[in-house]
Amino acid sequence: EVxxxxxxxxxxxxxxxxxxxxxxxxxxxxxxxxxxxxxAPGKGxxxxxxxxxxAYGGTSxxxxxxxxxxxxxxxxxxxxxxxxxxxLTTEDTALYYCTRGVVSGVTPTLVAADYWGQGxxxxxxx
Amino acid sequence: xxxxxxxxxxLSLSPGERATLSCRASQSVSxxxxxxxxxxxxxxxxxxxxxxSRATGTPARFSGxxxxxxxxxxxxxxxxxxFAVYYCQQRSSWPPSITFGQGTRLxxx
Numbered sequence: 001e002v003x004x005x006x007x008x009x010x011x012x013x014x015x016x017x018x019x020x021x022x023x024x025x026x027x028x029x030x031x032x033x034x035x036x037x038x039x040a041p042g043k044g045x046x047x048x049x050x051x052x053x054x055a056y057g058g059t060s061x062x063x064x065x066x067x068x069x070x071x072x073x074x075x076x077x078x079x080x081x082x083x084x085x086x087x088l089t090t091e092d093t094a095l096y097y098c099t100r101g102v103v104s105g106v107t108p109t110l111v112a113a114d115y116w117g118q119g120x121x122x123x124x125x126x
Numbered sequence: 127x128x129x130x131x132x133x134x135x136x137l138s139l140s141p142g143e144r145a146t147l148s149c150r151a152s153q154s155v156s157x158x159x160x161x162x163x164x165x166x167x168x169x170x171x172x173x174x175x176x177x178x179s180r181a182t183g184t185p186a187r188f189s190g191x192x193x194x195x196x197x198x199x200x201x202x203x204x205x206x207x208x209f210a211v212y213y214c215q216q217r218s219s220w221p222p223s224i225t226f227g228q229g230t231r232l233x234x235x
Contacts, residue, residue, distance in 0.1 A: 035224070045162075045170065045213055047224035061222035064127075097169055102160075104176050110224075111217050112160035114181055116169035 002026035002115045006098045009120030012088055020083040020120055022098030030054055030076035033101030035113050036083050038094035038122075046094070048072075050101060050110065051081065065091075088124045095119040128152050130214050132227035138235040145201040147230045149214035154194045160215045161190055161199045163208075164229075170213065174199065201232075209234050 008020040022034065033056075036048040049062040051072045060072045071084040081098055099113035129152040139145055149159065157177040162170040172181040174190035177197060187202045201208055214227040 044229050045164075045215075045226045047226070050222075050224075063223065102172070102175055102181075104179075109158065109217070109219065111158050112172055112175040112181075112215065113170075114172045114175075116171070118169055 002100070004098050004100065004115055004117035006096060006117045006120035009096065009122045011123045011125060013126055014089055014124055016088055017084070017086045018088065018122060019085070020096055020098075020122070022081040022083075022117060024079045024081070024098075024100070027100070029074075029079035029081075033103060033110050034072070034074060034081040035099045035101050035110075036072060036081075037097045037099060037113070038092075039097070039119075040094040043094075048083065048096070056108075085122070088122075090124050093122060093124045095121050127223060128155060128216055128218055128225055130216055130225055130227035132212075132214055132230045134230060135228070136231045136233060138233050139204055140235045141204050141206055143204050145199075145204055145208070145232060147199040147201075147212055147232070149192075149197040149199070149227050151195045151197075151216060155216040155218070157193050158217045159190070159192065159197045160217075161188075162213045162215065163210045164213065165210045173212075204232075206234075208232065 003025045035050040051060045069087045073082045097119045098117045100115040102112040102114045104111045131150045133148045159177045161174040164170040178190045211229045
């Protein structure tokens with residue numbers, strides 16, 4: 001059974017940092033793109049960023065709203081993805097979801113997220 | 127950035143009826159369009175990807191269609207468990223990004 005479990009959320013003051021973890025099981029973690037999304041209370045879904053598998057360079061891409069502040073990394077030996085969040089603002093308050101990417105097409109293209117964790121809540125407040 | 131606009135914002139229907147949800151992109155996204163269902167207090171669930179491919183476990187009453195800028199999610203005969211919020215999502219290759227529509231709330235009439 002595929003499982004993704006996020007941890008590390010909590011209450012943090014503006015300007016501080018927080019690191020989220022996503023521990024997975026039930027599939028070969030190293031073969032997949034991992035994507036982070038977030039959802040502010042009562043709002044819609046927002047993409048945060050993703051990290052490619054090692055086979056595709058292991059590089060990351062980020063939404064403009066977090067670029068330069070957030071960093072995604074992965075430890076394939078432990079089946080864990082991380083989201084390092086720096087210089088947090090109240091606008092970053094949200095439920096953060098870790099997900100597994102779906103790749104499609106002849107030239108593999110990330111198209112969707114098929115498995116989601118239950119999310120970890122990050123509240124940025126003084 | 128590609129903007130996705132979903133309509134209607136809210137759709138009120140009864141169980142057994144057919145639901146048609148729309149998603150329009152501000153520019154072509156080819157067939158890189160996915161649909162998700164989200165129920166209160168739950169994570170989103172992938173229903174459709176590549177505009178028309180059902181994800182594992184998606185019931186056959188859900189179907190997706192469209193390409194380019196106009197897409198539709200159809201639920202052929204609503205079941206009580208289908209009342210939820212539905213989001214469309216696209217993936218751009220350059221610059222790399224993923225964006226969602228604002229969602230359609232499907233409520234029981």
